[in-house]
Amino acid sequence: MDDYLYFAGRALDGMAAIVATLGDDLANTRPYPGANSPYALLTHCVGVADFWSGALVAGRTVSRDRDAEFTAAGPVAPLLADVDALRERLRQDLEDLDESAPLHAAPPAAYQGPDRALTRGGALLHVLEELTQHHGQMETLRDLITGDPRTDEQRLRAGHGVKWGSLPPGTLGAWVADMDFPLAPAIRERLGAVADLGYPHWPQGDPAISAFEERMIDRYGWSPQPRRTRVFTDLIQILQVVIEHATEPGDAIAIHVPTYPPFLAAIARAGRRIVPLTVGGDLAALHDCALLVLVNPQNPTGHVFTRAELAAFAEFDLTVLADEIHADLTFAPHTHIPFATVRPERTITATSATKAFNIAGVRCALAHIGDDRLHARLAAMPLDYFGQPGVHGLVATTAAWRESDLWLGGLLDRLTRNRALVGEWVATLPWDAHYREPQATYLAWIDCAGSPFGPDPAGYLERHAGVKVSAGAEFSQHTTVDTGSWIRINFATGTDTLTEILRRISAAV
Ligand SMILES: Cc1ncc(COP(=O)(O)O)c(C=O)c1O
Structure with missing residues (x-):
């Protein structure tokens, strides 16, 4: 039974850690219509364990609304406290267990459990099955909610988008206002x-x-x-x-x-x-x-x-x-x-x-x-x-x-992190870039007057740093305003690519 509690505990630990890391907002996020939120999924796991192990194996009184588990939402702290209490309930359920004895009651067919009669030992295996498979499912939900932080450059270069498709191999794209993230x-x-x-x-x-x-x-x-x-x-x-x-x-x-x-x-x-x-x-x-x-x-x-x-x-x-x-x-x-x-x-x-x-x-x-x-x-x-x-x-x-909109919320979190990276990087430049942190968008407008990049900084960076940014001069074309010393960097990309883009520009200094 120690082994059983150990493995059930591992699955609960994994799910509790995901919910705790995501926090109140993201744990209650459904990454696409019809998906479960991590909060709802963990609520369901508590319901499953209490029902099968508590009611059917140990004969505890458990009231359960299975459908409500999937729509449950709320702050994560009380849920995590309940998961801790569940571990203790499980331990008590398993005391004096007679594995081969029949269940205290038959489970409702609507609960979609195993389609054969179970012993108490079998019901506990079903609990373990549920916890481990939902743990895996929750890892996928987490990845969908937080987004894959890496840029899939191969996919982008092979696609129809001009941002990467038009670039020679080796050049990184930080120009036209498209993002490198997968679709919602x-x-x-x-x-x-x-x-x-x-x-x-x-x-x-x-x-x-x-x-x-x-x-x-x-x-x-x-x-x-x-x-x-x-x-x-x-x-x-x-x-x-x-x-x-x-x-x-x-x-x-x-x-x-x-x-x-x-x-x-x-x-x-x-x-x-x-x-x-x-x-x-x-x-x-x-x-x-x-x-x-x-x-x-x-x-x-x-x-x-x-x-x-x-x-x-x-x-x-x-x-x-x-x-x-x-x-x-x-x-x-x-x-x-x-x-x-x-x-x-x-x-x-x-x-x-x-x-x-x-x-x-x-x-x-x-x-x-x-x-x-x-x-x-x-x-x-x-x-x-x-x-x-x-x-x-x-x-x-x-x-x-x-x-x-849930996807958009995750995107804004991600762009906020990238914007912070850009801000830290600009502060390391050895000239005054006249940079103002953008209040919206994923574009950084940076003055390169005083840099060693010459009169056409964007052209210089494309040739010498292997980074394509937008040339500032275009943003004042047909006017008497001169923005030729500026560049626009698109930071809507994976942190790996953004870090490399900024590193290359710094190296060109
Ligand atoms: C201010 C602004 N307007 C319009 C667009 C795009 O316009 P369109 O719908 O013509 O592609 C962009 C694209 O970056 C933009 O930044």
């Missing part, structure tokens, strides 16, 4: 279940639009106006449509610089004048502008605009295109405030699940058109004029927004 399980599952790729048909209305509308209410306290949200394939397309239909050639368009390079290119290409703003800077130039493109949270600085900053923009008589694609990547204690809550009537809110859930390849974005005039203009255009995302885009976006 719900997205993978829902994409895998798409069986019919005929022309899309959504009898209940576009699922991505209702997912967006409900998410904005639940997560950000903003109620979008009904029937004002349209789907597009990407945000650059939304910007181009807004430029075309809300401004005239020659108009001035304000945007914080540095910014996402394709936006600057699109404004310039459309023959509009770029008015560069700086975060926290003078806004007087907005008096002359027809449109403000407000990227919030900001790329590449990771700045999250405060309510006061947003209120200052709302003072001006202009249309605002609020690009809020990075909103779900806001780190506590900062909070994302949709611009539409500040100034609903002139705001176009553009977003997608592509950044926070790493699904840029599915091509799906949404825009809520709060501006009446623009809404009327777009409503008059034929639906197919703008192009439409495919079934996969809508399915993945819906799975992201409706079913993947």
Whole structure:
């Protein structure tokens, strides 16, 4: 019996350690819809042991609600205390055991136990079977919840993603804003279940639009106006449509610089004048502008605009295109405030699940058109004029927004750890990198003026360090602002790869 208690104790130890390490939040996390949480699984194991060993072997009085075990949730400390008490109960159950005696009662068929009559010894083996198999299952749950910290470079290089697929072997990718983590399980599952790729048909209305509308209410306290949200394939397309239909050639368009390079290119290409703003800077130039493109949270600085900053923009008589694609990547204690809550009537809110859930390849974005005039203009255009995302885009976006917030929580934990690594590393650089810890996103904006990397630091690092980062110059193209000495490092990768990226850059110093 000592041996039995030893091995049962090992399984309980293993599960208790996982639950204790995960803590109150993560232990109550289900890594995908329908999965058990580690908390629920351990609760179930206590129920199994008490029922089979206590009630059926020892004849103890045990009341059990088996179904409730799988939905149980709560703080881990009392559960761990109960697991300790269970060890003692088990020890007492096994005193004076007659292994070959019949059970005190027959187990209910619904308990899905062994399908043959058991002796008391057999019932105890079943308890051990349950504890050990659930221990293994819990290790998998833990890995899914905390994520594999290693980067699967081989998979990434062989995939369709430009971030790694376009690189020569040996060069590490820290450039374009894609992440190196596997898809959220719900997205993978829902994409895998798409069986019919005929022309899309959504009898209940576009699922991505209702997912967006409900998410904005639940997560950000903003109620979008009904029937004002349209789907597009990407945000650059939304910007181009807004430029075309809300401004005239020659108009001035304000945007914080540095910014996402394709936006600057699109404004310039459309023959509009770029008015560069700086975060926290003078806004007087907005008096002359027809449109403000407000990227919030900001790329590449990771700045999250405060309510006061947003209120200052709302003072001006202009249309605002609020690009809020990075909103779900806001780190506590900062909070994302949709611009539409500040100034609903002139705001176009553009977003997608592509950044926070790493699904840029599915091509799906949404825009809520709060501006009446623009809404009327777009409503008059034929639906197919703008192009439409495919079934996969809508399915993945819906799975992201409706079913993947637990995954998102784990992602933010991971990005927070990576951000800390970057912060520690920047402090070791022998020049002032003018680095501000990003309040959102997985992008680090770093000044290399004063470094030995020369006038094109990104090019230098690609050639001499084997690391591809984004070149700062692109983030101010078509303006008089000069960000040529800056680089943008994407830190959404495994800690192993991130550590190597930072090591290589330091070595190039
Ligand atoms: C601020 C911002 N807007 C938009 C995008 C992406 O736009 P699209 O949907 O056109 O790929 C990005 C991508 O990194 C971005 O950082």
